[in-house]
Amino acid sequence: MSADKIEVRVAAIAQVAPLIREFRLEAVDGVLPAFAPGSHVVVEMPAQPRPHRNAYSLLSDPRDPSAYRIAVRKQEQSRGGSLFMHEQVSEGDLLKITPPANLFTPSWYAKRHLLIAGGVGITPFLSFLPELRRRGAEFELHYLYRGSQTGAYSDELAAELGSALQRYDSEQACRCDLGELLARQKPGTHVYICGPQSLIDGVCSTARELGWPEDAVHYEAFAAPAPGNPFRVELARSGRVVEVDSDTTLLEALESAEVDVPNLCRGGVCGQCATRVLEGSIEHRDTYLSADDKARQDCIMPCVSRAADDRLKLDL
Protein backbone atom coordinates (compact mmCIF):
# COMPACT_ATOMS: atom_id res chain seq x y z
CA MET A 1 0.00 0.00 0.00
CA SER A 2 1.32 3.42 -0.80
CA ALA A 3 1.39 6.60 1.25
CA ASP A 4 -2.22 7.65 0.76
CA LYS A 5 -3.65 5.35 3.42
CA ILE A 6 -6.60 6.58 5.45
CA GLU A 7 -6.71 6.09 9.19
CA VAL A 8 -10.15 4.97 10.40
CA ARG A 9 -11.73 4.18 13.74
CA VAL A 10 -13.96 1.15 14.18
CA ALA A 11 -17.11 2.93 15.31
CA ALA A 12 -19.39 -0.09 15.62
CA ILE A 13 -19.32 -3.85 15.14
CA ALA A 14 -22.43 -5.94 14.56
CA GLN A 15 -22.97 -9.65 14.02
CA VAL A 16 -25.10 -9.71 10.86
CA ALA A 17 -25.06 -13.48 10.24
CA PRO A 18 -23.67 -16.43 12.21
CA LEU A 19 -20.28 -16.12 10.42
CA ILE A 20 -20.42 -12.50 9.27
CA ARG A 21 -19.58 -9.32 11.16
CA GLU A 22 -20.16 -5.81 10.00
CA PHE A 23 -17.68 -3.04 10.80
CA ARG A 24 -18.51 0.63 10.64
CA LEU A 25 -15.39 2.67 9.88
CA GLU A 26 -15.20 6.41 10.48
CA ALA A 27 -12.41 8.77 9.46
CA VAL A 28 -10.05 9.80 12.24
CA ASP A 29 -9.41 13.14 10.48
CA GLY A 30 -11.56 14.86 7.91
CA VAL A 31 -14.04 13.10 5.69
CA LEU A 32 -13.91 9.86 3.77
CA PRO A 33 -13.64 10.10 -0.02
CA ALA A 34 -16.79 9.53 -2.08
CA PHE A 35 -16.96 6.22 -3.93
CA ALA A 36 -18.82 4.54 -6.77
CA PRO A 37 -21.14 1.55 -6.29
CA GLY A 38 -19.17 -1.70 -6.21
CA SER A 39 -15.99 -0.17 -4.76
CA HIS A 40 -13.73 -1.91 -2.27
CA VAL A 41 -10.99 -0.88 0.14
CA VAL A 42 -7.97 -2.82 1.35
CA VAL A 43 -7.93 -2.98 5.15
CA GLU A 44 -4.57 -3.19 6.83
CA MET A 45 -4.68 -5.03 10.17
CA PRO A 46 -1.81 -4.58 12.61
CA ALA A 47 -1.00 -8.27 13.08
CA GLN A 48 2.37 -9.80 14.01
CA PRO A 49 4.79 -10.66 12.47
CA ARG A 50 3.34 -8.87 9.45
CA PRO A 51 0.13 -6.96 8.86
CA HIS A 52 -2.80 -8.64 7.14
CA ARG A 53 -4.19 -6.80 4.14
CA ASN A 54 -7.56 -7.89 2.81
CA ALA A 55 -9.89 -6.30 0.27
CA TYR A 56 -13.51 -5.77 1.33
CA SER A 57 -16.41 -4.31 -0.64
CA LEU A 58 -18.02 -1.19 0.76
CA LEU A 59 -21.62 -1.91 1.54
CA SER A 60 -22.75 1.54 2.59
CA ASP A 61 -24.67 4.01 0.45
CA PRO A 62 -22.06 5.68 -1.82
CA ARG A 63 -23.60 9.04 -0.97
CA ASP A 64 -23.17 8.64 2.76
CA PRO A 65 -19.86 10.34 3.62
CA SER A 66 -20.11 9.74 7.37
CA ALA A 67 -18.72 6.20 7.38
CA TYR A 68 -17.77 3.17 5.33
CA ARG A 69 -19.29 -0.16 6.24
CA ILE A 70 -17.74 -3.53 5.40
CA ALA A 71 -18.78 -7.08 6.22
CA VAL A 72 -16.29 -9.83 6.94
CA ARG A 73 -17.01 -13.54 6.74
CA LYS A 74 -15.01 -15.65 9.14
CA GLN A 75 -12.90 -18.07 7.10
CA GLU A 76 -11.45 -20.74 9.38
CA GLN A 77 -9.05 -21.94 6.68
CA SER A 78 -7.84 -18.50 5.77
CA ARG A 79 -4.40 -17.11 6.43
CA GLY A 80 -5.69 -15.05 9.29
CA GLY A 81 -7.10 -11.76 7.98
CA SER A 82 -10.75 -12.57 8.58
CA LEU A 83 -10.01 -14.26 11.91
CA PHE A 84 -8.13 -11.17 12.99
CA MET A 85 -11.12 -8.99 12.10
CA HIS A 86 -13.44 -11.30 14.03
CA GLU A 87 -11.30 -11.97 17.08
CA GLN A 88 -8.86 -9.11 17.55
CA VAL A 89 -10.66 -6.00 16.40
CA SER A 90 -12.91 -4.15 18.85
CA GLU A 91 -14.93 -0.98 18.73
CA GLY A 92 -12.69 2.06 19.09
CA ASP A 93 -9.67 0.39 17.43
CA LEU A 94 -7.76 2.15 14.68
CA LEU A 95 -7.14 0.55 11.30
CA LYS A 96 -5.67 1.75 8.03
CA ILE A 97 -7.45 1.47 4.71
CA THR A 98 -6.68 2.40 1.12
CA PRO A 99 -8.91 4.88 -0.68
CA PRO A 100 -11.80 3.07 -2.45
CA ALA A 101 -11.04 1.47 -5.81
CA ASN A 102 -13.63 0.12 -8.17
CA LEU A 103 -13.45 -2.97 -10.33
CA PHE A 104 -17.14 -3.86 -10.27
CA THR A 105 -19.46 -1.12 -11.30
CA PRO A 106 -22.98 -1.20 -12.79
CA SER A 107 -23.13 -0.69 -16.54
CA TRP A 108 -25.44 2.27 -16.99
CA TYR A 109 -26.10 1.26 -20.59
CA ALA A 110 -28.05 -1.73 -19.34
CA LYS A 111 -31.85 -1.66 -19.50
CA ARG A 112 -32.15 -4.08 -16.62
CA HIS A 113 -29.81 -5.38 -13.95
CA LEU A 114 -29.84 -8.98 -12.72
CA LEU A 115 -27.84 -9.23 -9.50
CA ILE A 116 -26.78 -12.65 -8.21
CA ALA A 117 -25.15 -12.83 -4.79
CA GLY A 118 -23.69 -15.84 -3.01
CA GLY A 119 -23.16 -15.58 0.77
CA VAL A 120 -21.02 -12.62 1.78
CA GLY A 121 -21.00 -11.72 -1.94
CA ILE A 122 -24.09 -9.66 -1.12
CA THR A 123 -21.83 -6.79 0.02
CA PRO A 124 -21.05 -4.96 -3.26
CA PHE A 125 -24.73 -5.11 -4.20
CA LEU A 126 -25.65 -3.25 -1.05
CA SER A 127 -23.82 -0.26 -2.51
CA PHE A 128 -25.44 -0.84 -5.93
CA LEU A 129 -28.98 -0.77 -4.58
CA PRO A 130 -29.29 2.87 -3.41
CA GLU A 131 -27.90 4.05 -6.75
CA LEU A 132 -30.11 1.73 -8.82
CA ARG A 133 -33.13 2.97 -6.93
CA ARG A 134 -32.17 6.64 -7.25
CA ARG A 135 -31.93 6.16 -11.00
CA GLY A 136 -35.20 4.28 -11.14
CA ALA A 137 -33.38 1.37 -12.79
CA GLU A 138 -35.10 -1.97 -13.25
CA PHE A 139 -33.39 -4.74 -11.31
CA GLU A 140 -33.84 -8.00 -9.48
CA LEU A 141 -31.61 -9.46 -6.79
CA HIS A 142 -31.15 -13.20 -6.31
CA TYR A 143 -29.49 -14.04 -3.04
CA LEU A 144 -28.08 -17.53 -2.38
CA TYR A 145 -26.81 -18.47 1.08
CA ARG A 146 -26.72 -21.02 3.88
CA GLY A 147 -28.92 -19.91 6.71
CA SER A 148 -26.69 -21.34 9.45
CA GLN A 149 -23.64 -19.39 8.21
CA THR A 150 -24.39 -16.44 5.97
CA GLY A 151 -27.55 -14.72 4.71
CA ALA A 152 -26.69 -11.32 6.19
CA TYR A 153 -29.26 -8.53 5.71
CA SER A 154 -31.69 -10.96 4.12
CA ASP A 155 -34.75 -9.84 6.12
CA GLU A 156 -33.98 -6.14 5.75
CA LEU A 157 -33.59 -6.62 2.00
CA ALA A 158 -36.86 -8.52 1.78
CA ALA A 159 -38.68 -5.70 3.56
CA GLU A 160 -37.08 -3.09 1.37
CA LEU A 161 -37.19 -4.76 -2.03
CA GLY A 162 -40.31 -6.90 -1.93
CA SER A 163 -40.68 -8.93 -5.11
CA ALA A 164 -37.39 -7.60 -6.53
CA LEU A 165 -35.63 -9.99 -4.12
CA GLN A 166 -35.51 -13.78 -4.38
CA ARG A 167 -33.89 -15.68 -1.52
CA TYR A 168 -32.46 -19.17 -1.76
CA ASP A 169 -31.40 -20.76 1.50
CA SER A 170 -29.69 -24.00 0.47
CA GLU A 171 -30.41 -25.44 3.92
CA GLN A 172 -34.12 -25.00 3.27
CA ALA A 173 -33.64 -26.96 0.04
CA CYS A 174 -34.27 -23.79 -1.89
CA ARG A 175 -32.21 -23.85 -5.07
CA CYS A 176 -31.76 -21.30 -7.78
CA ASP A 177 -32.19 -22.68 -11.30
CA LEU A 178 -29.65 -20.55 -13.15
CA GLY A 179 -30.63 -21.89 -16.57
CA GLU A 180 -34.23 -20.92 -16.07
CA LEU A 181 -33.36 -17.59 -14.44
CA LEU A 182 -31.08 -16.48 -17.26
CA ALA A 183 -33.28 -17.84 -20.04
CA ARG A 184 -36.19 -15.64 -19.04
CA GLN A 185 -34.23 -12.37 -18.98
CA LYS A 186 -35.39 -9.60 -21.24
CA PRO A 187 -33.26 -7.85 -23.88
CA GLY A 188 -30.86 -5.25 -22.54
CA THR A 189 -30.22 -7.13 -19.28
CA HIS A 190 -26.78 -7.21 -17.70
CA VAL A 191 -25.95 -9.81 -15.07
CA TYR A 192 -23.63 -9.21 -12.09
CA ILE A 193 -22.33 -12.01 -9.90
CA CYS A 194 -20.47 -11.80 -6.63
CA GLY A 195 -19.82 -14.95 -4.68
CA PRO A 196 -17.78 -18.13 -4.69
CA GLN A 197 -15.98 -19.10 -7.88
CA SER A 198 -18.38 -22.01 -8.45
CA LEU A 199 -21.32 -19.60 -8.66
CA ILE A 200 -19.46 -17.27 -11.00
CA ASP A 201 -18.46 -20.19 -13.23
CA GLY A 202 -22.03 -21.50 -13.24
CA VAL A 203 -23.53 -18.20 -14.34
CA CYS A 204 -20.81 -17.52 -16.92
CA SER A 205 -21.17 -20.90 -18.58
CA THR A 206 -24.97 -20.69 -18.59
CA ALA A 207 -24.80 -17.24 -20.18
CA ARG A 208 -22.34 -18.49 -22.77
CA GLU A 209 -24.57 -21.41 -23.69
CA LEU A 210 -27.49 -19.05 -24.08
CA GLY A 211 -25.45 -16.93 -26.46
CA TRP A 212 -25.30 -13.85 -24.22
CA PRO A 213 -22.63 -11.34 -25.15
CA GLU A 214 -19.63 -11.64 -22.84
CA ASP A 215 -19.70 -7.99 -21.94
CA ALA A 216 -23.20 -8.29 -20.45
CA VAL A 217 -21.76 -10.55 -17.73
CA HIS A 218 -19.89 -8.89 -14.85
CA TYR A 219 -18.46 -10.61 -11.82
CA GLU A 220 -16.32 -10.17 -8.78
CA ALA A 221 -14.66 -13.05 -6.98
CA PHE A 222 -13.83 -12.48 -3.35
CA ALA A 223 -11.67 -15.53 -2.74
CA ALA A 224 -8.72 -14.83 -0.49
CA PRO A 225 -5.30 -15.97 -1.66
CA ALA A 226 -4.72 -19.58 -0.63
CA PRO A 227 -1.57 -20.79 1.09
CA GLY A 228 1.06 -22.77 -0.84
CA ASN A 229 4.60 -24.07 -0.67
CA PRO A 230 7.37 -21.83 0.67
CA PHE A 231 9.84 -20.48 -1.89
CA ARG A 232 12.60 -17.95 -2.32
CA VAL A 233 12.68 -14.95 -4.65
CA GLU A 234 15.74 -13.22 -5.97
CA LEU A 235 15.36 -9.57 -6.89
CA ALA A 236 17.49 -9.04 -9.95
CA ARG A 237 17.95 -5.29 -9.61
CA SER A 238 18.98 -5.12 -5.98
CA GLY A 239 20.43 -8.60 -5.71
CA ARG A 240 18.36 -9.18 -2.58
CA VAL A 241 16.74 -12.46 -1.63
CA VAL A 242 13.28 -12.64 -0.01
CA GLU A 243 11.82 -15.78 1.56
CA VAL A 244 8.10 -16.44 1.12
CA ASP A 245 6.62 -18.81 3.68
CA SER A 246 3.60 -20.93 3.00
CA ASP A 247 1.06 -18.61 4.66
CA THR A 248 2.36 -15.43 3.08
CA THR A 249 1.69 -14.23 -0.42
CA LEU A 250 4.54 -13.09 -2.62
CA LEU A 251 3.11 -9.56 -2.53
CA GLU A 252 3.05 -9.56 1.27
CA ALA A 253 6.60 -10.89 1.45
CA LEU A 254 7.77 -8.12 -0.89
CA GLU A 255 5.93 -5.53 1.16
CA SER A 256 7.54 -6.80 4.35
CA ALA A 257 10.90 -6.41 2.64
CA GLU A 258 9.86 -2.84 1.74
CA VAL A 259 9.73 -3.51 -1.98
CA ASP A 260 6.85 -1.45 -3.34
CA VAL A 261 4.59 -3.20 -5.85
CA PRO A 262 1.48 -1.32 -6.99
CA ASN A 263 -1.72 -3.21 -6.21
CA LEU A 264 -5.45 -2.67 -6.13
CA CYS A 265 -7.53 -5.81 -5.67
CA ARG A 266 -5.06 -8.20 -3.98
CA GLY A 267 -7.13 -10.97 -5.51
CA GLY A 268 -5.61 -11.61 -8.93
CA VAL A 269 -8.25 -9.66 -10.81
CA CYS A 270 -7.03 -6.17 -11.66
CA GLY A 271 -3.55 -6.74 -13.08
CA GLN A 272 -2.02 -3.81 -11.15
CA CYS A 273 0.63 -5.90 -9.45
CA ALA A 274 1.98 -7.54 -12.65
CA THR A 275 5.69 -8.22 -12.22
CA ARG A 276 8.21 -9.54 -14.73
CA VAL A 277 9.72 -12.93 -14.01
CA LEU A 278 13.24 -13.60 -15.28
CA GLU A 279 13.75 -17.16 -14.06
CA GLY A 280 11.80 -19.95 -12.43
CA SER A 281 8.40 -21.41 -13.15
CA ILE A 282 5.17 -19.84 -11.97
CA GLU A 283 2.04 -21.34 -10.47
CA HIS A 284 -0.52 -18.89 -11.83
CA ARG A 285 -3.58 -18.38 -9.64
CA ASP A 286 -4.91 -15.11 -11.00
CA THR A 287 -7.84 -14.52 -13.32
CA TYR A 288 -6.22 -11.52 -15.01
CA LEU A 289 -3.68 -13.05 -17.40
CA SER A 290 -4.89 -14.92 -20.46
CA ALA A 291 -3.99 -18.56 -20.97
CA ASP A 292 -1.38 -17.48 -23.54
CA ASP A 293 0.15 -14.95 -21.15
CA LYS A 294 0.33 -17.59 -18.47
CA ALA A 295 1.99 -20.10 -20.76
CA ARG A 296 4.80 -17.61 -21.48
CA GLN A 297 5.84 -17.82 -17.83
CA ASP A 298 7.34 -14.35 -17.85
CA CYS A 299 4.87 -12.40 -15.74
CA ILE A 300 3.35 -13.01 -12.30
CA MET A 301 0.55 -11.53 -10.20
CA PRO A 302 2.28 -11.63 -6.80
CA CYS A 303 -0.93 -10.94 -4.87
CA VAL A 304 -2.11 -14.53 -5.46
CA SER A 305 0.38 -16.49 -7.58
CA ARG A 306 3.43 -18.33 -6.37
CA ALA A 307 6.52 -20.21 -7.53
CA ALA A 308 5.80 -23.67 -8.90
CA ASP A 309 9.20 -24.85 -7.59
CA ASP A 310 11.32 -23.37 -4.87
CA ARG A 311 12.57 -20.19 -6.51
CA LEU A 312 11.78 -17.27 -8.78
CA LYS A 313 13.90 -14.42 -10.08
CA LEU A 314 11.99 -11.17 -10.48
CA ASP A 315 12.78 -8.01 -12.40
CA LEU A 316 12.58 -5.86 -9.26
Next chain:
Amino acid sequence: MSKRPEVEVPGVKSRPCYGSVQLQPRARLHLFIYQPDAQAQLQPLIESVDPSSCLQFEVAGTALAPALVDALQSAPLASAIYLAGDESFLWDMRNLVRGNGFTERQIAMLQPLNSARRVFCTHCYTLTEGVTHSPMVCSGCQRPLLVRDHFSRLHGAYVGVQINAEDPEDLPQEEPLS
Protein backbone atom coordinates in the same frame (compact mmCIF):
# COMPACT_ATOMS: atom_id res chain seq x y z
CA MET B 1 -16.44 -14.30 -28.08
CA SER B 2 -15.79 -12.07 -31.09
CA LYS B 3 -13.24 -9.40 -31.69
CA ARG B 4 -14.13 -5.91 -30.65
CA PRO B 5 -15.72 -4.16 -33.59
CA GLU B 6 -13.13 -1.43 -33.68
CA VAL B 7 -9.63 -1.03 -32.37
CA GLU B 8 -7.47 2.05 -32.08
CA VAL B 9 -4.91 2.83 -34.74
CA PRO B 10 -1.60 2.99 -32.92
CA GLY B 11 -0.33 6.54 -32.68
CA VAL B 12 -3.55 8.27 -33.64
CA LYS B 13 -5.49 7.98 -30.50
CA SER B 14 -9.06 8.19 -31.41
CA ARG B 15 -9.41 7.37 -35.09
CA PRO B 16 -11.47 4.19 -35.24
CA CYS B 17 -10.15 1.31 -37.30
CA TYR B 18 -12.52 -1.23 -38.73
CA GLY B 19 -11.37 -4.82 -38.80
CA SER B 20 -12.91 -7.68 -40.70
CA VAL B 21 -16.28 -8.81 -39.37
CA GLN B 22 -17.16 -12.38 -38.56
CA LEU B 23 -20.52 -13.88 -37.81
CA GLN B 24 -21.15 -14.28 -34.09
CA PRO B 25 -21.67 -18.02 -33.96
CA ARG B 26 -23.66 -18.21 -30.73
CA ALA B 27 -26.16 -15.49 -31.56
CA ARG B 28 -29.78 -16.60 -31.84
CA LEU B 29 -30.79 -13.64 -33.97
CA HIS B 30 -28.69 -11.72 -36.50
CA LEU B 31 -29.82 -8.20 -37.34
CA PHE B 32 -28.35 -6.57 -40.44
CA ILE B 33 -28.82 -2.82 -40.64
CA TYR B 34 -27.52 -0.98 -43.69
CA GLN B 35 -27.80 2.02 -45.93
CA PRO B 36 -29.22 1.40 -49.43
CA ASP B 37 -25.82 1.09 -51.15
CA ALA B 38 -24.23 -1.04 -48.45
CA GLN B 39 -26.22 -4.24 -48.62
CA ALA B 40 -23.75 -5.87 -51.00
CA GLN B 41 -21.06 -5.49 -48.36
CA LEU B 42 -23.13 -7.60 -45.94
CA GLN B 43 -24.26 -10.17 -48.47
CA PRO B 44 -21.64 -12.84 -47.68
CA LEU B 45 -22.55 -12.67 -43.99
CA ILE B 46 -26.28 -12.69 -44.67
CA GLU B 47 -25.93 -15.74 -46.87
CA SER B 48 -24.10 -17.64 -44.18
CA VAL B 49 -26.94 -17.49 -41.64
CA ASP B 50 -30.16 -19.41 -41.48
CA PRO B 51 -32.87 -17.08 -42.90
CA SER B 52 -35.13 -17.88 -39.95
CA SER B 53 -32.63 -16.31 -37.54
CA CYS B 54 -31.92 -13.25 -39.64
CA LEU B 55 -33.59 -9.86 -40.01
CA GLN B 56 -32.58 -7.19 -42.51
CA PHE B 57 -33.31 -3.49 -42.37
CA GLU B 58 -32.45 -0.95 -44.99
CA VAL B 59 -32.31 2.52 -43.47
CA ALA B 60 -32.49 5.56 -45.75
CA GLY B 61 -32.16 9.00 -44.25
CA THR B 62 -32.35 9.34 -40.50
CA ALA B 63 -35.85 8.04 -39.75
CA LEU B 64 -36.08 4.51 -38.34
CA ALA B 65 -38.83 2.27 -39.57
CA PRO B 66 -41.17 1.22 -36.74
CA ALA B 67 -40.33 -2.40 -37.61
CA LEU B 68 -36.67 -1.76 -36.77
CA VAL B 69 -37.55 -0.05 -33.50
CA ASP B 70 -39.72 -3.04 -32.61
CA ALA B 71 -37.01 -5.48 -33.58
CA LEU B 72 -34.46 -3.71 -31.38
CA GLN B 73 -36.81 -3.78 -28.44
CA SER B 74 -37.81 -7.40 -28.78
CA ALA B 75 -34.54 -8.95 -29.93
CA PRO B 76 -33.37 -11.69 -27.58
CA LEU B 77 -30.35 -11.10 -25.39
CA ALA B 78 -28.40 -13.43 -27.64
CA SER B 79 -28.56 -11.14 -30.68
CA ALA B 80 -25.83 -9.86 -32.93
CA ILE B 81 -26.01 -6.65 -34.93
CA TYR B 82 -24.08 -5.90 -38.10
CA LEU B 83 -23.91 -2.36 -39.48
CA ALA B 84 -22.90 -1.22 -42.95
CA GLY B 85 -22.93 2.22 -44.50
CA ASP B 86 -20.91 5.40 -44.35
CA GLU B 87 -19.00 6.20 -41.22
CA SER B 88 -21.43 8.65 -39.67
CA PHE B 89 -24.29 6.19 -40.28
CA LEU B 90 -22.32 3.42 -38.55
CA TRP B 91 -21.80 5.51 -35.43
CA ASP B 92 -25.32 6.95 -35.34
CA MET B 93 -26.70 3.40 -35.51
CA ARG B 94 -24.24 2.11 -32.98
CA ASN B 95 -25.22 4.83 -30.51
CA LEU B 96 -28.88 4.16 -31.08
CA VAL B 97 -28.46 0.43 -30.65
CA ARG B 98 -26.36 0.96 -27.50
CA GLY B 99 -29.16 3.14 -26.20
CA ASN B 100 -31.43 0.13 -26.55
CA GLY B 101 -29.25 -1.83 -24.16
CA PHE B 102 -27.05 -3.71 -26.62
CA THR B 103 -23.43 -4.16 -25.60
CA GLU B 104 -20.29 -3.16 -27.47
CA ARG B 105 -19.55 -6.78 -28.34
CA GLN B 106 -22.94 -7.34 -29.90
CA ILE B 107 -22.34 -4.68 -32.52
CA ALA B 108 -20.09 -5.21 -35.52
CA MET B 109 -19.34 -2.37 -37.92
CA LEU B 110 -18.14 -3.07 -41.42
CA GLN B 111 -15.57 -0.96 -43.21
CA PRO B 112 -17.22 2.42 -43.95
CA LEU B 113 -18.58 2.67 -47.46
CA ASN B 114 -16.41 5.67 -48.36
CA SER B 115 -13.96 8.09 -46.84
CA ALA B 116 -16.44 10.93 -46.33
CA ARG B 117 -16.37 12.33 -42.81
CA ARG B 118 -18.79 14.16 -40.59
CA VAL B 119 -16.98 17.10 -39.06
CA PHE B 120 -17.71 18.70 -35.72
CA CYS B 121 -16.75 22.38 -35.59
CA THR B 122 -15.04 23.10 -32.28
CA HIS B 123 -16.02 26.78 -32.57
CA CYS B 124 -19.76 26.74 -33.32
CA TYR B 125 -20.51 23.02 -32.71
CA THR B 126 -22.18 22.59 -36.09
CA LEU B 127 -21.90 19.21 -37.78
CA THR B 128 -21.01 19.25 -41.47
CA GLU B 129 -21.76 16.05 -43.37
CA GLY B 130 -19.92 14.35 -46.22
CA VAL B 131 -16.59 16.15 -45.92
CA THR B 132 -14.02 14.73 -48.33
CA HIS B 133 -11.26 17.36 -48.24
CA SER B 134 -9.31 19.31 -45.66
CA PRO B 135 -9.31 22.20 -45.04
CA MET B 136 -13.04 22.69 -45.43
CA VAL B 137 -15.51 25.44 -44.67
CA CYS B 138 -17.78 24.98 -41.67
CA SER B 139 -21.42 24.94 -42.75
CA GLY B 140 -22.33 26.81 -39.56
CA CYS B 141 -19.81 29.61 -38.97
CA GLN B 142 -18.05 29.54 -42.38
CA ARG B 143 -14.65 29.35 -40.70
CA PRO B 144 -11.96 27.42 -42.58
CA LEU B 145 -11.40 24.21 -40.63
CA LEU B 146 -8.59 21.72 -40.60
CA VAL B 147 -10.05 18.21 -40.25
CA ARG B 148 -8.27 16.29 -37.53
CA ASP B 149 -8.13 12.51 -36.98
CA HIS B 150 -9.55 13.04 -33.53
CA PHE B 151 -12.90 11.24 -33.56
CA SER B 152 -15.87 11.72 -31.28
CA ARG B 153 -17.80 8.49 -30.89
CA LEU B 154 -20.74 10.31 -29.47
CA HIS B 155 -21.15 12.50 -32.54
CA GLY B 156 -19.73 10.03 -35.05
CA ALA B 157 -17.66 12.98 -36.20
CA TYR B 158 -14.09 14.19 -36.61
CA VAL B 159 -13.01 17.38 -34.96
CA GLY B 160 -12.52 20.45 -37.14
CA VAL B 161 -10.38 23.33 -35.85
CA GLN B 162 -9.87 26.71 -37.40
CA ILE B 163 -6.57 27.04 -39.21
CA ASN B 164 -4.30 29.94 -38.86
CA ALA B 165 -6.67 32.07 -36.85
CA GLU B 166 -4.48 35.17 -37.32
CA ASP B 167 -4.48 35.18 -41.07
CA PRO B 168 -7.44 33.39 -42.68
CA GLU B 169 -6.06 34.27 -46.12
CA ASP B 170 -3.08 32.03 -45.64
CA LEU B 171 -4.71 28.61 -46.13
CA PRO B 172 -2.81 25.38 -46.63
CA GLN B 173 -3.46 23.50 -49.82
CA GLU B 174 -6.62 21.40 -49.91
CA GLU B 175 -5.98 17.68 -49.62
CA PRO B 176 -8.33 14.73 -49.98
CA LEU B 177 -9.14 12.86 -46.77
CA SER B 178 -8.43 9.18 -46.49
